[in-house]
Amino acid sequence: xxxxxxxxxxxxxxxxxxxxxxxxxxxxxxxxxxxxxxxxxxxxxxxxxxxxxxxxxxxxxxxxxxxxxxxxxxxxxxxxxxxxxxxxxxxxxxxxxxxxxxxxxxxxxxxxxxxxxxxxxxxxxxxxxxxxxxxxxxxxxxxxxxxxxxxxxxxxxxxxxxxxxxxxxxxxxxxxxxxxxxxxxxxxxxxxxxxxxxxxxxxxxxxxxxxxxxxxxxxxxxxxxxxxxxxxxxxxxxxxxxxxxxxxxxxxxxxxxxxxxxxxxxxxxxxxxxxxxxxxxxxxxxxxxxxxxxxxxxxxxxxxxxxxxxxxxxxxxxxxxxxxxxxxxxxxxxxxxxxxxxxxxxxxxxxxxxxxxxxxxxxxxxxxxxxxxxxxxxxxxxxxxxxxxxxxxxxxxxxxxxxxxxxxxxxxxxxxxxxxxxxxxxxxxxxxxxxxxxxxxxxxxxxxxxxxxxxxxxxxxxxxxxxxxxxxxxxxxxxxxxxxxxxxxxxxxxxxxxxxxxxxxxxxxxxxxxxxxxxxxxxxxxxxxxxxxxxxxxxxxxxxxxxxxxxxxxxxxxxxxxxxxxxxxxxxxxxxxxxxxxxxxxxxxxxxxxxxxxxxxxxxxxxxxxxxxxxxxxxxxxxxxxxxxxxxxxxxxxxxxxxxxxxxxxxxxxxxxxxxxxxxxxxxxxxxxxxxxxxxxxxxxxxxxxxxxxxxxxxxxxxxxxxxxxxxxxxxxxxxxxxxxxxxxxxxxxxxxxxxxxxxxxxxxxxxxxxxxxxx
Numbered sequence: 142x143x144x145x146x147x148x149x150x151x152x153x154x155x156x157x158x159x160x161x162x163x164x165x166x167x168x169x170x171x172x173x174x175x176x177x178x179x180x181x182x183x184x185x186x187x188x189x190x191x192x193x194x195x196x197x198x199x200x201x202x203x204x205x206x207x208x209x210x211x212x213x214x215x216x217x218x219x220x221x222x223x224x225x226x227x228x229x230x231x232x233x234x235x236x237x238x239x240x241x242x243x244x245x246x247x248x249x250x251x252x253x254x255x256x257x258x259x260x261x262x263x264x265x266x267x268x269x270x271x272x273x274x275x276x277x278x279x280x281x282x283x284x285x286x287x288x289x290x291x292x293x294x295x296x297x298x299x300x301x302x303x304x305x306x307x308x309x310x311x312x313x314x315x316x317x318x319x320x321x322x323x324x325x326x327x328x329x330x331x332x333x334x335x336x337x338x339x340x341x342x343x344x345x346x347x348x349x350x351x352x353x354x355x356x357x358x359x360x361x362x363x364x365x366x367x368x369x370x371x372x373x374x375x376x377x378x379x380x381x382x383x384x385x386x387x388x389x390x391x392x393x394x395x396x397x398x399x400x401x402x403x404x405x406x407x408x409x410x411x412x413x414x415x416x417x418x419x420x421x422x423x424x425x426x427x428x429x430x431x432x433x434x435x436x437x438x439x440x441x442x443x444x445x446x447x448x449x450x451x452x453x454x455x456x457x458x459x460x461x462x463x464x465x466x467x468x469x470x471x472x473x474x475x476x477x478x479x480x481x482x483x484x485x486x487x488x489x490x491x492x493x494x495x496x497x498x499x500x501x502x503x504x505x506x507x508x509x510x511x512x513x514x515x516x517x518x519x520x521x522x523x524x525x526x527x528x529x530x531x532x533x534x535x536x537x538x539x540x541x542x543x544x545x546x547x548x549x550x551x552x553x554x555x556x557x558x559x560x561x562x563x564x565x566x567x568x569x570x571x572x573x574x575x576x577x578x579x580x581x582x583x584x585x586x587x588x589x590x591x592x593x594x595x596x597x598x599x600x601x602x603x604x605x606x607x608x609x610x611x612x613x614x615x616x617x618x619x620x621x622x623x624x625x626x627x628x629x630x631x632x633x634x635x636x637x638x639x640x641x642x643x644x645x646x647x648x649x650x651x652x653x654x655x656x657x658x659x660x661x662x663x664x665x666x667x668x669x670x671x672x673x674x675x676x677x678x679x680x681x682x683x684x685x686x687x688x689x690x691x692x693x694x695x696x697x698x699x700x701x702x703x704x705x706x707x708x709x710x711x712x713x714x715x716x717x718x719x720x721x722x723x724x725x726x727x728x729x730x731x732x733x734x735x736x737x738x739x740x741x742x743x744x745x746x747x748x749x750x751x752x753x754x755x756x757x758x759x760x761x762x763x764x765x766x767x768x769x770x771x772x773x774x775x776x777x778x779x780x781x782x783x784x785x786x787x788x789x790x791x792x793x794x795x796x797x798x799x800x801x802x803x804x805x806x807x808x809x810x811x812x813x814x815x816x817x818x819x820x821x822x823x824x825x826x827x828x829x830x831x832x833x834x835x836x837x838x839x840x841x842x843x844x845x846x847x848x849x850x851x852x853x854x855x856x857x858x859x860x861x862x863x864x865x866x867x868x869x870x871x872x873x874x875x876x877x878x879x880x881x882x883x884x885x886x887x888x889x890x891x892x893x894x895x896x897x898x899x900x901x
Contacts, residue, residue, distance in 0.1 A: 165200060165585050166568045167530045167541040167557040170495055170505045172413050174564070175589045176246045176256050179310050181491050181507070182422045183326035184385045186246050186254040186312035190411065190536070191591040195245035198587020202237035202568070204524060206230065206549030207275045209578030224578045225279040229550040231295070232270030232278075235524060238263055241587065246310070251408070252317075256310035261335075262303070264487055264521040269297040269344075277349065295344040300521045302337040302484045304429060306330045306381065315386075322389040322415070330381035334429040337484045338366045338437075338460075341518030359443055361474070363518040365482045366437040366460055379429035381486050385422025387493075389415035400604050401597055403619050405834070410594040411536070413497065420493040423512070425486035425523075433482055436464045438475035485520040488512045504531050524548050530557075536593060537561055543568065551580045562588050638662075770825060770899055774867055779829060782897070789824060789896040790817055794852055796890045798835070801847040803855060811852070811894070815859040818896060826861065828852055829893040830870040831877070833886035842872035845892075852892045 168174050169181040175194040178185035209224040239262050246256030270278075271294045312326030345360040391397070393416070397409040490512055495505040506529050513522040525548045532541030541557040545568060554574075557566035568583030597606030603616035603623055610623030617624040617633065624633035627640045630650055634640040637650030639662060644651040651660040657670035657677055664677030666689065671678040678687035684697040684704060691704030698705040714723045719732035721739030728740035774782055792814050794807040803811075818826060830845030849868045857863050878885035 165198075165587075166507075166528055166545065166555060166566060166583065167505075167532060167543040168559070168564055168566055168585070170493065170503075170507065170530065171532065171534060171539055171541075171557075171559060171564075173534070173536065173539065173559065173589075173593075175591060176244045176258060176310075177241075177564075177587060177589070179256060179258070179308070179326070179328060179383070181424065181509075182385045182387065182420050182493060183310050183328045183383045183424075184312050184324045184387045184420065184422070186256050186310060186326060187252065187314050187324040188322075188410070189246070189248065189254060189594075190413075191246075191248075191589075191593050193245070193247045194589050194591025195243070196562075196587055196589035196591075197241050197243055198564075198585065199238070199240045200583065200585030203235070203582040204547065204549060205232075205234040205580060207232045207270075207272075208279055209580050211577055211579070223279070225276065227272060228275060230548065231268060232272070232275035233266070233268030233549075235266055235268075237265075251410070252314040254312045256308070256312070258308045258310075259305070260308065261305045263301070264303075265299075265301040266521055267299045269295060271295065271347075274347070290349065292347045292349070293344070294347045296515065297342050297344060298515075298518065299338075299340045300484070300519065301339070302429070302521050303335040304337075304379075305333045305335065307333075308383075310383075319394050320391050322391055323386065325386040326384075328383035330383070330427065332379035332381055332427065332429050332486075334367065334377075334379065334431055334484070336367045336369055337429070337431050337482075337519075339482070339484070339519045340364050359441065361439075361441045363439045364437055365431075365439075365519060366434040367431040368434045370434070377430045379427060381425060381427030383422065383424045383426070385420060385424075385491075387418055387420035389418040391415050399596060400834075401599065401606055402604070402609055409596065411596055413534075415495075415497065417494070417496040419495075422491045422493075423488065424491060425488045428483050428485040430481055430483045433480050436468070438468070438473050439479065440468065440471040441474050443472050482519045485513065485517065487521050487523040489523040501533055501535055502531070503534060504529070506530075532557070536595075541566075545569075547581055549580055553581055555583070562590055564589070768864065771864070771867055774825070774827075779827075779869055782827065787898040789821060789898055790814070791893060791895040794848075794892045794894065795887065796848055796892070798833075798890065799844065801844065801851050803851055808855065811855055812859065814894065814896075815856060815861060818856070818861055818865075821896060821898075823899045824865070824896050825899060826856065826866045827893075827895040827897050828866060828868045829875075829895070830868065830872075831875055831889055831891050831893070832873050833889040834873045834876070834880035835886065838872060842870060845870040845872045848892050852894060856894075 165174070165177055165180060169178045169185075171178075173190050174185070175189060175191050176186065176196065177198065206228040207226060209226065211223055239260060242259045242261065244256070244258035244260075246254055248254050271292055273290070273292050274294065308328050308330050310326060310328040312324060314322070314324045316323040341363045342360050391414045394414060397412055397414045398406045399409060401407050488511070490510045492508045492510075493505065495503055497503050506527070508525075508527045509523060510525055511523040513520050526545055528543050528545040530541050530543035532539055538561065539559045543555045543557060543566075545553050545555065547553070553569040554571055555566060555568040556570045558564065563586075565586040566584070569579070569581045597608065599605065599610075600607055600613045601610070601616040601623070603610070603618075605617070605619055605623035607613040610617075612622075612624035612633070612635065615625050618626060620631055621633040624635055626633055626637070628637070628643045628650070630637070630643040630645075632644070632646055632650040637644070639649075639651035639660075642650075642652050642661070644653070644660075648660055651662060652667075653660050653664070654667045655664070655670045655677070657664070657672075659671070659673055659677035661667040664671070666676075666678035666687070669679050669688075671687070672680065675687050678689055680687050680691070681694050682691070682697045682704075684691070684699070686698065686700055686704040688694040691698070693703075693705035696706060699707060701707075715721065715726070716723055717726070717728070717730050717732045717739070719726070719734070719739055721733070721735050723729045726739030728738075731741055733740040733742065777785070792810055794803065794811070796802070818824065828849045830849035832841040832845050832848075834841075836844075846868075849870055853863075853866050853868060856866060873880075873889070876885075876889045877891065878888045880886050880889060
């Protein structure tokens with residue numbers, strides 16, 4: 142029998158390892174985890190809550206399945222008291238650390254995002270230890286009850302690798318159609334191996350003997366160390382990959398658009414839109430090729446050598462101890478061409494599901510399943526872990542409680558938190574609530590700096606963002622860049638000298654009604670063209686006296702006579718000297734007797750008296766009056782109609798979304814309305830159709846017409862003459878309320894029916 146103790150020495154290894162899903166547990170499902178989510182899902186960068194971000198962080202993980210360490214050792218540096226449990230599988234041990242030196246990403250377009258990270262990782266696995274040997278380890282190899290017992294030790298492997306990686310990630314939105322949303326991503330990894338080693342055996346019979354020795358029956362080992370003396374040539378650059386996709390179900394996708402800056406469908410990239418999402422990814426595909434140290438090789442224990450296992454145990458499988466104290470006593474059975482070895486990355490299949498239960502409250506599941514060949518002597522691998530977590534998430538902070546089930550049969554409860562830029566968490570926090578046996582441990586922390594997506598500020602609620610609003614505290618229109626325009630002349634009030642009167646821009650917004658070049662507020666006669674010298678008032682006879690105070694506006698006069706010419710200083714004129722004054726002389730310039738009214742005999746010109754003329758009044762029938770009035774109204778705006786005519790009565794009829802059918806309650810209202818219409822013969826009926834702002838503007842105009850026509854046809858059906866009905870449709874242009882919520886929109890889906898008096 143040969144004596145050899147290499148197997149037991151493996152138990153003392155305390156190396157570093159990265160577990161993809163144990164790291165940043167629950168934080169990877171946070172929608173504000175930014176680039177750290179790519180450690181599990183490369184598709185997470187697309188449709189991120191950040192526009193860009195940079196950060197750094199790290200994590201530590203530990204796991205085994207047969208020795209429960211006393212947590213007091215970590216908290217109080219107390220005595221080393223531990224507990225043993227029979228492992229569910231063969232005994233294993235692993236420990237991990239990862240450093241994210243720098244990580245960042247940038248949103249190129251609304252659909253495309255790129256990211257970069259630089260990480261240093263170290264991975265160690267020891268698994269396959271028989272149950273009796275794991276008990277020896279727990280009892281510090283002092284269990285005399287199994288002295289001389291032969292144990293069959295099966296496959297046993299130790300693997301360790303340290304490397305740096307540069308990760309380049311690209312993520313893109315593939316589908317964004319109503320309730321369906323899908324994104325995908327991939328990461329290319331440039332790998333630089335720092336060191337690696339492995340020890341593997343298919344197993345054999347083992348006997349524990351006194352004097353700290355184990356007897357092995359000719360077991361074969363595959364052993365390799367990377368050449369650290371020639372680092373420049375011993376390690377080649379490796380390549381790795383991550384791939385993944387995410388599907389989101391968004392049943393309320395319509396609510397995640399907002400109107401701003403004349404765009405009615407701005408996507409709400411600052412909000413989580415999904416009711417649930419599911420994802421899958423495969424991470425760490427690839428490996429690194431190393432050059433074997435010439436002092437390491439495959440060997441078989443076929444000599445009668447004795448190695449004290451305690452010395453080897455305390456050396457933690459030190460390379461120098463192994464190569465000087467073990468290899469000289471065994472037989473080298475390595476092939477001559479076997480000078481390189483390849484270490485595979487810890488490939489894993491990851492599944493994710495996240496469900497929004499209530500606003501800001503989520504429940505998610507995450508599972509990681511290692512993909513590796515157990516018979517591969519040079520590989521590192523992840524451990525299976527399934528986690529269910531609940532979290533409360535907002536843009537500024539979030540908390541979560543993950544409950545995880547790991548390969549060692551342990552159910553652990555952890556904690557997670559994020560406060561603005563800082564995040565931290567632990568996969569197992571049961572020690573804080575009293576548990577002392579620690580089989581798993583994980584802690585992580587980091588910082589993310591970046592610019593988050595957010596809805597543009599609109600302080601005055603005029604649907605123009607503050608960044609484009611010249612008057613952010615006063616609501617206005619887009620044409621006036623967010624500034625109020627009280628008179629609607631397209632000149633903002635802060636530039637308008639007459640903010641409550643319509644005017645032209647060349648007059649600084651002030652009106653010039655008579656177009657005489659003198660603004661109304663300076664014009665004493667704003668409705669009549671005049672001269673500036675007369676303060677805008679006319680002077681028809683140009684005598685310097687404005688027509689408004691000129692008693693003879695068409696005859697030049699003098700101020701002393703109120704604009705009229707002075708009376709002549711003579712009286713009783715008789716131009717033809719016939720003795721008949723001009724005032725009563727019918728022939729003022731021809732002499733004639735008074736008996737013939739001052740005209741020559743034989744030429745009689747009696748006084749002329751003009752006969753008053755009166756306009757002939759045309760009588761019209763009611764039908765002719767209605768026809769003329771309808772033709773006139775069609776050229777008028779509704780405002781002009783309402784100002785010109787008196788409304789006797791009015792009625793509003795409301796409709797369901799995208800419907801034009803009359804409800805029973807409004808048919809009854811229209812029946813009562815018909816009675817009033819028939820009682821007022823000298824009236825017309827004005828029907829105005831409206832919709833809310835949902836949908837296309839052209840479609841809404843047609844929808845308002847269908848609603849108006851439905852009301853019109855119902856009135857005709859009830860006996861109202863079609864000649865008395867006038868329709869005007871506005872679609873979404875004349876809302877009764879702002880289209881900001883469901884209640885207001887229901888008030889805008891209406892038809893106004895008005896009875897207008899023809900007498901005005």
